[in-house]
Amino acid sequence: MSYVIGIDLGTSAVKALLVDRDGTVAAEASRSYPLFHERSGWSEQRADDWVEGTLEAIAELVSGIDASSVEGISFSGQMHGLVLLDQAGNPVRNAILWNDTRTTEQCREIEHTLGDKLLSVTRNPALEGFTLPKILWVRQYEPDAFNQAVSFLLPKDYVRYRLTGQLHMDYSDAAGTLMLDVAGKEWSQDVLEAFGLPASFCPPLVESHGFVGSLLPEAAAKAGLSELTKVFAGGADNACGAIGSGILSEGLTLCSIGTSGVILSYENDESSDYKGKVHFFNHGKEDAFYAMGVTLAAGYSLSWFKKTFAPTESFDQLLDGVGEVKPGAGGLLFTPYLVGERTPHADSAIRASFIGVDGSHERIHFARAVMEGITFSLNESVDMLRSAGKSVEKIVSIGGGAQNPVWLQMQANIFDATVVSLENEQGPGLGAAMLAAYGCGWFESLEACSERFVKYASEYTPEPEAVQTYRELFGIYQQVYGQTKGLNEALVAFR
Structure with missing residues (x-):
């Protein structure tokens, strides 16, 4: 029996699914982690809590099965959250989440600075939940922390980084940063230059089904998986929810x-x-x-x-x-x-x-x-x-x-x-598993995978x-x- 694992990194908990070639969920496990609300409108988490919870959930998920039967793993994650990394790859502060609303001032700054380019390039308005306003807030109000930062990641990408040692971000999650040229599928030089951010600040971009490496020995040992397990980029929670549906x-x-x-x-x-x-x-x-x-x-x-x-x-x-x-x-x-x-x-x-x-x-x-x-x-x-x-x-x-x-x-x-x-219904976690299944070559396309994994039940007509x-x-x-x-x-x- 062969399996893939889909990880859904949510706001309150991480959920892991073990899925076989027929799309059957053979096992599932989850771990919760705390939210920190230091001030009204603030919402933060400790990024390494996600990593620890993910490794524990996977270890529970695969207990009792042959580790070599798990061929691949991929991720779905809460969008927009900011993880700033220093030169050594460690977070310089807690992650600021999608539901944090402290950045109204920075949103107005983005609108004023970018003008029409905001919608023509990023295709989305400047809202408090997005990532760029968070970056600007940290630069303005926590300059010591910002000066330590050399790059940033989104939540699931940080977890994947800790499991593989590789920095990447997929297009579906990057689209929620307000820094991606959505149509051009590249980091927008216009946006980065407008706010004085170097291109090196942004991680390399990759497709959601893209292979990004194998598990580090320590991560594999903690998860109970083989170091040969293939890791695929994954996607934003809504994108993975769409795939899983x-x-x-x-x-x-x-x-x-x-x-x-x-x-x-x-x-x-x-x-x-x-x-x-x-x-x-x-x-x-x-x-x-x-x-x-x-x-x-x-x-x-x-x-x-x-x-x-x-x-x-x-x-x-x-x-x-x-x-x-x-x-x-x-x-x-x-x-x-x-x-x-x-x-x-x-x-x-x-x-x-x-x-x-x-x-x-x-x-x-x-x-x-x-x-x-x-x-x-x-x-x-x-x-x-x-x-x-x-x-x-x-x-x-x-x-x-x-x-x-x-x-x-x-x-x-x-x-x-x-x-x-x-x-x-398994939502984003199933979508992540489907990306791993497609990445592993089980199917020639996501559509073919969907025909096997996604099954309709009742139908209602107007x-x-x-x-x-x-x-x-x-x-x-x-x-x-x-x-x-x-x-x-x-x-x-x-x-």
Whole structure:
């Protein structure tokens, strides 16, 4: 039996999957690590905690099997996080994560300095989560640490570096730094020169399925693997999530509802221009791209509702009977702006609303409205893709939104597209394993690997009457942001 390992380096834990040639997950293991919030808006981790957790998870994963049966390993990782390395290859400070919001000042500096080049070259707006603003923040506020730094890596790339001794970064993760020429697939000299960063500061670029070395003896011993195990670059978590869901051709879109929510659509043309309204990144598939919209509080909105109004009940109990409530929740509308919003409104001050509450509404109406509001927010991204000429025909739904048949049918109706769930949803970890399988030569293409590894389960088709109802409600939903923006700005002082 031959295996590959997919590593998914998340924000709270690392998860390792052992996958055989049929795409069956033979074993899985995980390790958690702490988050540090020294100040409001700050979010950091110790980079070596990722390494230790990864090696421990792999060791558990492969205990009891022949180490030589593991042919390859690859990685998926949380995007944007900054690891600054000194001359010896050691971190000069804790890693600053994607959900750290201290860099607003640096984002404005980037916009002012780059002007139109920001979107034409990096294809994305300057947001606090991205990597370049973090680099500029450290240079401005921690000059001693910055002066020690000679290069930088993203989280999964640091783990891989510690396992192989080789510095690399794949295109899908590099696209989230604001330093990559996304279409040209090279570090942008215009961006680097604008901020006085030498080319040597950036690691060599490689394809996600690219072979980057073998395991160092010490790492192999700790992981319980052979030093001959091949290591492949891997990709950003969203890119790997797309691969693990089979989003590898035109017409396929991913809907992922976790704490946040993502709409991700495959792109094979670098000339697509969404004018920064949605993210545009390199895919983990070679010479492909994806457009992505984000809802900050997707599953979090439902978790908040349960915690606040049904803390002792399960989600199944909370949602019991939600399918009997007609589309529109009896005229009740929810906007899921609990922590601000990302797409299409990059607004940290906006907050959530229930609109249309009356005395006939019961808790189940509110629960349905929350589910619909989350899906309406995701549909803003679908709507923008379609408005730009993009075809959105089939949507693969994963995450919490794929666990409830009522929600899956709701998605089909609101998106007006066929929605499918997966038999064995493993997300980014499976995508990483697929990159290793492809890199090892098990398949001639990622598409061929997907045919074996990714299996659809249930399919939901749009219901014409519900589609029409939701189309009208969506028009009302889209007005709520503008109508409540000023009110929420006025309330900031009272939070």
